[in-house]
Amino acid sequence: MPLPTMLTERLGLNHPIIQAPMAGGGDSPALVAAVSEAGGIGVFGAAYLAPAQIAEAAKSIRERTRRPFGLNLFSPLPTPERPKDFAPAIARLAPYYVELGLPPPEVPAPPTYSFDDQFAAVLESGAAMFSFTFAPVPSQTIAAAKAKGMVVAGTATTVEEAVALEKLGVDAVVAQGSEAGGHRGSFAQPFEAAMIGTMALVPQIVDAVRVPVIASGGIMDGRGIAAAFALGASAVQMGTAFLTCDEAGASDAYKEKIMASREHETRITRAFSGRPARGIVNRVMTEVGDEVPGFPLQNALTRPMRTAAGKAGRTEYLSLWAGQGLRLARRQMAGELVARLVAETRATISRIGN
Amino acid sequence: MPLPTMLTERLGLNHPIIQAPMAGGGDSPALVAAVSEAGGIGVFGAAYLAPAQIAEAAKSIRERTRRPFGLNLFSPLPTPERPKDFAPAIARLAPYYVELGLPPPEVPAPPTYSFDDQFAAVLESGAAMFSFTFAPVPSQTIAAAKAKGMVVAGTATTVEEAVALEKLGVDAVVAQGSEAGGHRGSFAQPFEAAMIGTMALVPQIVDAVRVPVIASGGIMDGRGIAAAFALGASAVQMGTAFLTCDEAGASDAYKEKIMASREHETRITRAFSGRPARGIVNRVMTEVGDEVPGFPLQNALTRPMRTAAGKAGRTEYLSLWAGQGLRLARRQMAGELVARLVAETRATISRIGN
Numbered sequence: 028m029p030l031p032t033m034l035t036e037r038l039g040l041n042h043p044i045i046q047a048p049m050a051g052g053g054d055s056p057a058l059v060a061a062v063s064e065a066g067g068i069g070v071f072g073a074a075y076l077a078p079a080q081i082a083e084a085a086k087s088i089r090e091r092t093r094r095p096f097g098l099n100l101f102s103p104l105p106t107p108e109r110p111k112d113f114a115p116a117i118a119r120l121a122p123y124y125v126e127l128g129l130p131p132p133e134v135p136a137p138p139t140y141s142f143d144d145q146f147a148a149v150l151e152s153g154a155a156m157f158s159f160t161f162a163p164v165p166s167q168t169i170a171a172a173k174a175k176g177m178v179v180a181g182t183a184t185t186v187e188e189a190v191a192l193e194k195l196g197v198d199a200v201v202a203q204g205s206e207a208g209g210h211r212g213s214f215a216q217p218f219e220a221a222m223i224g225t226m227a228l229v230p231q232i233v234d235a236v237r238v239p240v241i242a243s244g245g246i247m248d249g250r251g252i253a254a255a256f257a258l259g260a261s262a263v264q265m266g267t268a269f270l271t272c273d274e275a276g277a278s279d280a281y282k283e284k285i286m287a288s289r290e291h292e293t294r295i296t297r298a299f300s301g302r303p304a305r306g307i308v309n310r311v312m313t314e315v316g317d318e319v320p321g322f323p324l325q326n327a328l329t330r331p332m333r334t335a336a337g338k339a340g341r342t343e344y345l346s347l348w349a350g351q352g353l354r355l356a357r358r359q360m361a362g363e364l365v366a367r368l369v370a371e372t373r374a375t376i377s378r379i380g381n
Numbered sequence: 382m383p384l385p386t387m388l389t390e391r392l393g394l395n396h397p398i399i400q401a402p403m404a405g406g407g408d409s410p411a412l413v414a415a416v417s418e419a420g421g422i423g424v425f426g427a428a429y430l431a432p433a434q435i436a437e438a439a440k441s442i443r444e445r446t447r448r449p450f451g452l453n454l455f456s457p458l459p460t461p462e463r464p465k466d467f468a469p470a471i472a473r474l475a476p477y478y479v480e481l482g483l484p485p486p487e488v489p490a491p492p493t494y495s496f497d498d499q500f501a502a503v504l505e506s507g508a509a510m511f512s513f514t515f516a517p518v519p520s521q522t523i524a525a526a527k528a529k530g531m532v533v534a535g536t537a538t539t540v541e542e543a544v545a546l547e548k549l550g551v552d553a554v555v556a557q558g559s560e561a562g563g564h565r566g567s568f569a570q571p572f573e574a575a576m577i578g579t580m581a582l583v584p585q586i587v588d589a590v591r592v593p594v595i596a597s598g599g600i601m602d603g604r605g606i607a608a609a610f611a612l613g614a615s616a617v618q619m620g621t622a623f624l625t626c627d628e629a630g631a632s633d634a635y636k637e638k639i640m641a642s643r644e645h646e647t648r649i650t651r652a653f654s655g656r657p658a659r660g661i662v663n664r665v666m667t668e669v670g671d672e673v674p675g676f677p678l679q680n681a682l683t684r685p686m687r688t689a690a691g692k693a694g695r696t697e698y699l700s701l702w703a704g705q706g707l708r709l710a711r712r713q714m715a716g717e718l719v720a721r722l723v724a725e726t727r728a729t730i731s732r733i734g735n
Contacts, residue, residue, distance in 0.1 A: 224599050
């Protein structure tokens with residue numbers, strides 16, 4: 028195990044294992060609390076929630092654990108260009124809405140809350156960690172989180188992004204390798220350029236910044252955790268591995284799809300949200316393609332479809348975010364998984380130390 | 382360090398470090414011999430050589446070392462469809478030929494030797510290891526190499542490919558992660574599907590086969606080697622790290638380009654050879670794009686340009702094959718690099734074992 032760092036010390040972690048935020052229902056307060064209770068830290072994906080929902084989720088987490096937990100937001104992004112006519116984007120999705128027995132999607136209404144509103148809720152949430160994805164947040168945001176005693180982490184997919192985040196004042200950088208499931212955090216480089224594998228990305232970021240580096244992307248078991256430590260990471264962040272835990276908010280159909288899928292069956296797509304994200308290939312991903320309105324417009328257009336499909340267990344209509352370590356996914360309670368990961372990591376380090 | 386395996390025992394390696402074959406002039410007999418002399422094993426990329434040239438290269442290696450060395454060939458591939466008219470492909474390249482003061486490229490002549498001819502030279506070469514890239518070779522080829530006492534390895538980019546190679550009888554599988562420089566070895570899945578990061582690919586292949594797994598892709602220093610061992614690999618194969626060694630056959634301009642490039646500056650391209658390969662983005666890659674005659678036709682059309690550009694140190698015309706670990710590249714003699722790698726690996730394992 029790596030030596031304790033500012034990160035693990037300040038968060039009081041027994042194990043440098045972070046459950047990745049999975050906004051949109053992949054995670055849950057129960058999952059976050061279970062990971063924190065087990066000595067790691069759960070980070071709740073609050074990106075799509077209104078301020079009152081963030082407060083409610085944090086309360087639900089606090090009711091389950093007194094251990095530190097984290098919240099994640101998507102950084103404020105420039106408002107995407109609104110199509111002059113939403114009809115083609117709606118027409119492309121309409122057949123799925125018919126098949127699911129839903130009325131066609133509507134032109135997305137402007138959001139009723141801002142990043143600042145969400146962040147105000149985060150500040151009052153009792154979270155010990157605040158992480159953000161997509162772009163640098165204003166430096167006063169980081170200062171405000173730090174003033175509340177929070178550990179602040181940003182997401183980088185290239186060395187330049189990591190250096191920019193460090194300059195901004197983050198306490199830690201999440202190095203997101205190309206294997207990672209869900210949205211790509213790229214902001215300084217186009218995402219195609221920033222598809223750097225975890226094995227190559229982590230040591231290059233470690234060499235470039237002084238803050239602790241959290242490795243993410245393709246890490247599914249103790250072998251991956253030990254490998255991340257070898258590369259110089261101070262902690263790991265794992266999403267897909269926790270997505271199949273009993274407490275995770277993903278539907279059973281989604282969890283079973285992960286268990287049945289293979290490493291070469293994911294792709295990067297804009298079809299569901301308008302931003303590039305890695306998920307298991309399915310019908311909507313294949314048919315809709317990448318020529319869609321920008322984030323969060325497409326996300327809003329597909330939300331009723333995804334919600335209904337999740338309830339009905341129809342995975343062909345779901346955004347099946349997942350990383351490339353699919354064959355290593357396991358079903359269990361989150362606390363069991365953390366214990367397994369710790370034991371496996373120790374066994375791996377002992378094996379290669381022979 | 383991992384326990385000795387059939388692979389290291391049979392090859393008599395002091396260090397489970399394999400210098401990746403870099404056909405087309407990236408490697409050299411001197412580089413191969415130096416890596417083998419240092420206790421690893423050098424593998425010479427013989428894919429583009431006529432049988433007599435293979436014999437000559439092997440002789441040159443044997444004159445430099447009595448230690449085991451390897452040879453690599455590209456598997457026999459279906460003959461690509463010849464364009465009815467080569468004029469557009471030639472016209473697209475012609476400006477570069479003018480700029481370099483060369484006559485325009487000619488319609489490629491059919492090859493004067495076959496894979497079987499090349500392999501016959503390999504069998505007589507004295508090599509201790511034979512590896513192949515692109516597709517399964519006939520099982521009698523593997524049997525013939527084994528009958529000569531050679532260790533036989535094939536290249537896999539997915540779990541299915543690794544399993545297929547094991548069934549065919551290989552002694553070891555090279556797991557080529559998406560970070561890797563040069564040609565993608567994909568054969569069972571389309572290469573886009575088979576862009577699996579090393580962190581995710583290696584443990585999934587380790588779980589699926591019984592033969593030793595050689596990790597490759599993004600491994601540049603002892604941190605990467607220790608990480609590969611943690612993931613379950615028995616050995617590592619490194620290309621880019623050796624490409625900047627003094628003995629490597631790459632031009633100085635190419636080596637300096639590697640030293641000056643960043644992790645997000647490579648891309649997969651068909652522009653130079655007709656098959657997908659990872660290299661540093663340059664003018665020809667950007668301008669020519671991927672709509673080109675198939676391998677090896679495009680390779681033949683661009684060869685005079687690449688040869689002249691290499692001699693003239695003009696990197697905008699070169700296939701600058703390189704992996705994603707670019708910022709970790711170092712200049713030194715190959716023997717020095719092997720010694721550094723071994724010391725770094727031990728230090729890394731000791732660090733995480735604390």
